[in-house]
Amino acid sequence: MNASETSADPAQRAAQLRTLIEEANYRYHVLDDAAIPDVEYDRLMRELEALEATHPELARLDSPTRRVGARPAEGFAEVRHAQRMLSLANAFSEAEVGEFVQRIVERTGNAEPRFSVEPKFDGLAISLRYENGVFVQGATRGDGETGEDVSANLRTIRAIPLRLRGADWPAVLEVRGEVYMPRAGFDAYNAKARAEGGKVLANPRNGAAGSLRQLDPAITATRPLAFYAYAPGDMVESELPATHSAFMTRLRDWGFPVSHLVETARGLDGCLDYFRRIGAQRDTLPFDIDGVVYKLDDLALQRELGFVGRTPRWAIAHKFPAQEQTTRVLAIDINIGRTGAATPIARLEAVQVAGVVVTNATLHNADQIERLDVRVGDSVIVRRAGDVIPEVMRVMHELRPADTVKWQMPTHCPICRSELVREEKQVVWRCSGELICPAQQKESIIHFASRRAMDIDGLGSRLIEDLCDLGFVSSIADLYRLSVADFVEMKRRADERDGTTPETVKAGKVASKWAENLVEAIEHSKRATLERFLFALGIEHVGESTAKVLAQWFGTLERIRHMPWPLLKLLPDIGGEVARSIDQFFAQSGNQQALDDLLVRGVVLSDEHDVSAKLKSRLGVDEFLVQLEIPKLTPRRAEQLAATGNLPDALAGLPSQQLVSAGLPADTVAAWLAWHADAANATLYQRSVRAWNELSELAQSVAGSATALPLEGKTVVLTGTLSSMSRDQAGAKLEALGAKVAGSVSKKTDFVVAGEAAGSKLDKAQALAVEIWDEAKLLDYLAGQGA
Ligand code: D41
Secondary structure, eight states: OOTTSOOSSHHHHHHHHHHHHHHHHHHHHTSSOOOSOHHHHHHHHHHHHHHHHHOGGGOOTTSGGGGSOOOOTTSOOEEEOSSOOOOOOEEOSHHHHHHHHHHHHHHHOOSSOEEEEEEEEOSEEEEEEEETTEEEEEEEOTTSSEEEBOHHHHHTOTTSOSBOSSSOSOSEEEEEEEEEOOHHHHHHHHHHHHHTTOOOOSSHHHHHHHHHTOSOHHHHHHSOOEEEEEEEOSOOGGGSOSBHHHHHHHHHHTTOOOOTTOEEEEHHHHHHHHHHHHHHHGGGSSSOEEEEEEEESBHHHHHHHOEETTEETTEEEEEOOOSEEEEEEEEEEEEEOTTOEEEEEEEEEEEEETTEEEEEEEOOSHHHHHHHTOOTTOEEEEEOOTTSOOEEEEEOGGGOOTTOOOOOOOSBOTTTOOBEEEOTTOSOEEETTGGGOHHHHHHHHHHHHSTTTTOOTTOOHHHHHHHHHTTSOSSGGGGGGOOHHHHHHHHHHHHHHHTOOOOHHHHHHHHHHHHHHHHHHHHHTTEEOHHHHHHHTTOTTOOHHHHHHHHHHHOOHHHHTTOOHHHHTTSTTOOHHHHHHHHHHHHSHHHHHHHHHHHHTTOEETTOOOOOGGGGGGOOHHHHHHHTOOTTOOHHHHHHHHTTOOOHHHHTTOOHHHHHHTTOOHHHHHHHHHHHHSHHHHHHHHHHHHHHHHHHHHHHHHHHHOOOOTTTTOEEEEESBOSSSOHHHHHHHHHHTTOEEESSOOTTOOEEEEOBTOOHHHHHHHHTTOEEEOHHHHHHHHHHTTO
């Protein structure tokens, strides 16, 4: 049926709309295939609502418009489950799963029984009851015997069908499954709650449980909930198929969401293989799972095996190691980062979390400690998910010993004893020691050498810590002084300190080879691009993209290192905070000294160039004035000042009558004069004017000479493996020379750079007679361009 084939008869049209809406729900939640856009879905819904409003006789309980109903008058009613809701036994190791499978093998005589293997969704177990294909009641698990009637809330979940599809369902059907909150919905919900100052959800499982417990279904309807079915409940035995997996297929046909991760597996090996595969995907799944479930697939055998207490003998949950654990806070220390940021760290009694021993967890910042009220001696819940740093989630206040004291941010840096300071409206406290602080020195060197920065092979954080601790380096420039002998000596002293005694002769040889490689890697890093180098300096707020903008627009380190912040702000995506941070970095004489040292020791920026031709359009007098952030000087007033025809150097000295006759209101004139009367502002203005004059001249000459880059307008394709650099590196070099690097070869391709084992792209280039460069030719060309 087509949405546009409308029927004039209201009853028919209502039926048509319900079918369309239900179909859309089914395609989305069961088939993972959004059939119609959201706006269309909403339109159909509104039409049906209007129709039911004007024709009340058409309204029905199973209509999709009824998903949000009235709240129950007095809490939730109790529901006695027609079939007890069972619980699952847990296995925490492969050995326990082995025992489970072995018992089944012995009792059934089947050497390799078949299992339905499923993710264990981390939500809330519920039971749904359908009579004659219509949803009539839904309940929580409760104690397994009786649960709560949360029908009104369950109706709001679009993944739960209100009417079943097809016709071969039993007259009474109960289905069990899990209501859960997808991670994306959880994140979005919390982001909104945070922005609006509302209450955030602790985790998706609590989110799902809390949402179903809302008395008002209108609230539940706003929560992003979903559902997966996983077992039959009350139904006539003769209507069941022979296997659990066949039942799951039926559920899907009837319109229930069944996870595509559900499979069948044979024997212990099949189960464990599934466990490992799902475990590897765990962090990337769109919802939380806490393990997998194995269920004997043959339903007749399930009945034969029966239960022990409330748990079936034929099913078991194989749990992943817990991501949360409780432990005790032994101390709260302060870690000083590269930019001086002071991060409180909880030192913990060692505890295994998700298979890793955790002894430290981040507390983020002083405000977070205040919120959680963490104290030394407290029992806390730590969480470690994926590769992220473990964090303290919650304090178990009920277990707090009597003698704890409230934690306070220390006043001084634990490393260099400089004062810790916090800027207005900032959460982060910082060490004011900057370059004299050994912690900041260390972190800035680690950043400088890291892969995305100067990429010094082999110079990792452990080694840098040793170099700093043993006094071999204290700044990035010191790295370029290190000799092979220094590294060997440093290693000897580190071994001595750690009590590790290397076998003399052989170790000596290995050590000197290792030291040679390091010195070579450091030497190699001396040739860098401006962009990487700027990023490597570790200026606060200057990430890779800001570094790229600076390099592209200003072209040389010499220009950037003296640029006042108002001119930095002229560039795209550089705001006041970033610009000031860059200016402040270069204002420190220690940093300027470090730059000079680096240059003296042979660091060469291979791609320095003229200012960008685009700069000219940003250097209007009014735009310049606006960047200075002078009170009352709005863009309009700046335009009026610029219209006087004076250049910035003359503007500062303009007498007030002239400002008034330029049309500026008195308060703007007063603010302008007062601003200039401040010595610091006057200096900033002069510095900025000088930079503006220089840049204007440079931009003029670039625009005038119109020296295009050598590869301007050329399209290049890279293929195969290069031996001297990665394809990305080669691409970046070609781009710096003006080329456009494309992904596929066409007639428009100017040349193809083909490395080792080039495949179809090379074939295509040959077929189209496109020019082909080998690696040697590329290197030759780049050398010729000084790149
Ligand atoms: O994903 C789950 N959380 C899940 C829970 C699942 N995939 N299968 C389950 N199967 C059962 C039996 C075998 C007893 C029908 C379950 C649960 N039970 C369950 N969830 C909470 C209590 C029991």
